[in-house]
Amino acid sequence: MIKLLDFHSNPFLGILGMATDSFAAVQKGLPDEIIDSIEKALNVPVIEMEIGGSKLVGAMLAANSNGAVVSYLAEDEEIEPLRDYVNVLILGDKYNAAGNNILVNDRGALIHPKISKIWMKRIEDVLGVPVEKGTVADIPTVGSAAIVTNEGGLAHPEVDDIELDDLKNIFGVPFQRGTANYGSGFVGACVIANSRGAVIGNMSTNIEISRIEDALSLL
Numbered sequence: 001m002i003k004l005l006d007f008h009s010n011p012f013l014g015i016l017g018m019a020t021d022s023f024a025a026v027q028k029g030l031p032d033e034i035i036d037s038i039e040k041a042l043n044v045p046v047i048e049m050e051i052g053g054s055k056l057v058g059a060m061l062a063a064n065s066n067g068a069v070v071s072y073l074a075e076d077e078e079i080e081p082l083r084d085y086v087n088v089l090i091l092g093d094k095y096n097a098a099g100n101n102i103l104v105n106d107r108g109a110l111i112h113p114k115i116s117k118i119w120m121k122r123i124e125d126v127l128g129v130p131v132e133k134g135t136v137a138d139i140p141t142v143g144s145a146a147i148v149t150n151e152g153g154l155a156h157p158e159v160d161d162i163e164l165d166d167l168k169n170i171f172g173v174p175f176q177r178g179t180a181n182y183g184s185g186f187v188g189a190c191v192i193a194n195s196r197g198a199v200i201g202n203m204s205t206n207i208e209i210s211r212i213e214d215a216l217s218l219l
Contacts, residue, residue, distance in 0.1 A: 011201030066128035
């Protein structure tokens with residue numbers, strides 16, 4: 001299911017929330033009807049939370065069905081609800097905005113090329129998938145430049161053919177190029193999605209919505 005939403009007039013939903021096939025996590029303080037819409041679209045329970053007192057949950061948290069990686073800015077009580085679903089790694093690397101710097105599904109992960117090898121191994125252990133370093137369209141914040149589920153992926157429109165093939169191989173799903181929110185290539189910052197559905201920034205055009213549906217196999 002697809003829902004067009006904004007969070008307090010902000011259509012960049014992927015900065016403010018994220019989802020797996022087990023749960024979604026979004027900023028605190030959203031109206032009940034928005035939470036209900038997210039639950040219906042993604043067909044998972046929704047955790048309302050903050051990370052380090054910030055509403056930028058999608059920028060600070062990356063997860064799949066096995067584990068979650070969260071910025072070291074997070075307080076213990078903030079991330080406790082995540083432990084009901086997955087094991088949690090507190091990312092102590094300099095590049096600790098996990099949602100921006102990690103792109104992951106249940107088959108693989110791509111991380112910011114400057115994350116250290118020590119933290120790369122820890123990320124691999126908690127997520128339970130092979131991890132590679134790389135970029136999307138030469139953008140190191142891979143989690144903001146693409147969105148991937150266990151069914152498909154959408155990447156920044158400037159991604160080249162080699163990177164697109166690499167993404168397909170890493171994540172084991174087909175990838176397409178596209179935009180959201182009326183031309184933004186940072187699709188990971190605009191969309192919250194899992195294998196069952198997506199919530200998309202409400203500035204997105206009909207053409208963009210159609211491409212997202214097709215790329216994530218939600219038709």
